[in-house]
Amino acid sequence: MSNATLAVPPAPPQAPAKKWGDQAFKLITLLASLSIIVLIVALGYILYDSSKLSINKFGFGFITGTNWDSVAGIFGALPYIYGTLSSSLIGLLIAVPLSVATAAYLTDLAPVWLRxxxxxxxxxLAAVPSVIWGLWAILVMVPFLRDYIYPTMQKVLEPIPLIGQLFSGPIYGVGILSSGIILAVMIIPIITSVSREILRSVPNIQREAAYALGATRWEVTRIAVLSYAKRGLLGASVLGLGRALGETMAVTMVIGNKSDISASLFAPGYSLASVIANEFGDATTPMHQSALAELALVLLGVTLTVNIAAMLLVKTFTTKETRRVA
Amino acid sequence: MSTTSLLASSRQNNHLWRKIKNWLMVSSSIGSALLVILPLGLVLFYLVYKGAAAINLGFFTNVPAPPGDTDGGMANAIVGSFLLLGMAVLVGAPMGILGGIYLSEYGNEKLNGAIRFCADVLNGVPSIVWSIIVYEVLVVPMRGYSLLSGGIALGLMMIPLVLRTTEEVLVLVPNSYREAALALGIARWQIIVKIVVATAYKGIITAVLVAGARIAGETAPLLFTAFGNLNWCTGLNQPVAALPLQIYAYAISAYEDWHRQAWAGALVLIGFVFIINISVRFMTRERKA
Structure with a gap:
């Protein structure tokens, strides 16, 4: 109480010039950091504004329509949404087990000098540009898969009921499965590095407790580490999904660019990002441009939702950094 | 056989099984790690194997040639990429660094947390979206694709990257530096510029370089902004060639000659990206030591 009355002496008045400099500098830096928020709002607004024409004309039917005909002026995005989702999910299906296993290897199983x-x-791997993955995929990976792997896959898997459909039909090489594979390669680095950080933040006492019960190395990893970090690992995977959904160049080069919805994974498809990449430059009618902008809006909405969900999952898991409060 | 020995043998079997399982799982995790690394090895192998053969002096001095003409090069694309990158740094670095300074030195937790969050969200925006945005805002009013719009598209993508890393390196500057300077009566902004930023300048350069390396390989943001150009770019308001755009155009073409050029271009691009990344690693190692 008496402490409270023993007030701190008031700060000596600063020279006005000094104060002015301080405030100007603070304002400049504030504006620079606020540019981030302005950018996000601007992204959404500009895309919405440019796609108004198409939103007003097609409404919700834009999402469910399967016909995309720029000459007739009819635009439905379903084949592209299907292509984006299916190729990304295949990518995720391949990438998640490999990434989590690699992350576990790097934090718990590998010899220390190798880590x-x-x-x-x-x-x-993460630094390789998308267009280079695309180049390699289209000139090396796709021909190899088409000539050696896919025919064998078809022979073995097609007779199986239910899933056989997925592997039926002619093999072009390019298609949903190929773009899923290249997406897997591209999202593995991010899933692995986020997973690794998550596994590293698992308290060591977890591991020690499991070892004390006589668990083997793998049992420690499974019981004490992986299951403890489930939520964080889910977050890492969803983050990878977000990257896969928005990936443009490599997918455009290997997905086949054909707006069909086919049961077969060997069939060519088309993704949201690749339609935009291929058609936006040539779109001559305002409606066509507007429809492509709406595709971008859909893509932005989906990726941001997925990313935010992932960030929240990861954030609740990783240890909160102790930040100095300025 | 007595029950106790049976129990013992089953226990032993169980133990053996657990050991086998342990061995299996550890080896499959090694297998996963190898499988994860494999594509990098393959890509690098093909880049060197196919690209090195196609690189000659003409590649660095000539502009693209029609298929069949083996004299073509990517000189204009290489220069264009540097121009675009330079412009991106001019836009992205000041904004990112100043924003990072605000997060590290000023503000309250709530606002800063929101800005940090938005920066991470912005990092996840698909790169093709940036292309459309800059097209609507710059290309349409300027009535044409241009170097300016391409550079700005890349620059905008750089802002959140630079901002986050700058904040991280500034936070590492010990508080006692700031306190000592404050005690001497130096103005806050001078402390920040002359002491905090000066202490962490290597880290900030690193932040800009890493962001630059990330941006250098971007293709999608340039599609409807810089657009590409088969010749030299003659002004800020003219379309400009870029290495990733040229690689893309050649890769999807049907000509052997152009494929070879694409490999060569890719080798140059990845060499550039890796050199930045590796030199940054050396810089940061020095800083820590």
Whole structure:
């Protein structure tokens, strides 16, 4: 109480010039950091504004329509939404087990001297530009899969009831499955590095407790580490999904660019991002441009929702950084 | 056989099974790690194997040629990429660094948390979306694709990247530096510029370089902004060639000659990206030591 009355002496008045400089500097930096929020709002607004024409004309039917005919002026996005979702899910299906296993290997199972080099290699993997993955995929990976892997897959898997359909039909090489595979390659680095950070933040006492019960290395990893980190790992995977959904160049180069919805994974498809990439430059009618902008709006909405969900999942898991309060 | 020995043998079997399972799972995790690394090895192998053969002096001095003419090069695309990158740095670096300074030195937790969150959200925006945005805002009013709009598209993508890393390196500057300077009666902004930023300048350069390396390989944001150009770019308001755009155009073409050029271009691009990344690693290692 007496402490409260013993007030801190008032700060000596600053020279006005100094104060002016301070405030100007603070304002400039504030504006720069607020640009982030302005950018997000602007992104949404500009896309909405440019797609108004198409939103007003097609309404919800835009999402469910299967016909995309720029000459007739009819635009339905379903084949593209299907292509984006199916290729991303295939990518995720391949990438998640590999990434989580690699992350577990790097945090718990690998010899210590090996960990940093492998982490560096995975960082390099993340630095390879999308267009280079696309180039390699279209000139090397796709021909290889088409000639050697897909025919065998078809022979083995097509007779199986229910899932056989997925592997039926002619094999072009390019298609949903191929783009799923290249997406897997591209999202593995991010899922692995986020998973690794999550596994590293699992308290060591978890591991020690499991070892004390006589668990083997794998049992420690499974019981004490992986199941403890479930939520965070889910977040890492969803983050990978967000990346896969928005990936443009590599997918455009290998998905086949055909707006069909086919049961077969070997069939060519089309994704939201690749339609935009292929058609936006040539779109001559305002309605066509507007429909493409609406595709971008849909894409933005989906990826942002997925990313935010992922960030929240990861955030609740990782240890809160102790930040200095300015 | 007595029941106790039976129990013991089953226990032993169980133990053996657990050991086998342990071995299996550890080896499959090694297998996963190898499988994850494999594509990088393959891509690098093909880039060197196919690209090195196609690189010659002409590749660096000539502009693209029609298929069949082996004299073509990507000189204009290489220069264009540097121009675009330079412009992106001019836009992205100041905004990102100043924003990062605000997050580290000023503000309250709530606003800063929101800005951080938005920056991470912005990092997840599909790159093709940036292309459309800049098209609507710049290309349409300027009535044409241009170097300016391409650079700005890349620059906008850089802002959140630079901002987040700048904040991270500034937070590492010990508080005692700031306190000592405050005690000397130096104005806050001068402390920030002359002491905090000066201490962390290597980290900030690193932040800009890493963001630049990320941006250098971007293709989608340039599709409807820089557009590409088969010749030299003659002004800020003219379309400009870029290495990733040229690789894309050649990769989806049907000509062997152009495929070879695409490999060569890709080798140059990835060399550039990796050199930045590796030199950054050396810089940060020095800083920590």
């Amino acid at each position: 940093q080099p492998v982490v560096s290699i995975i960082e390099m």
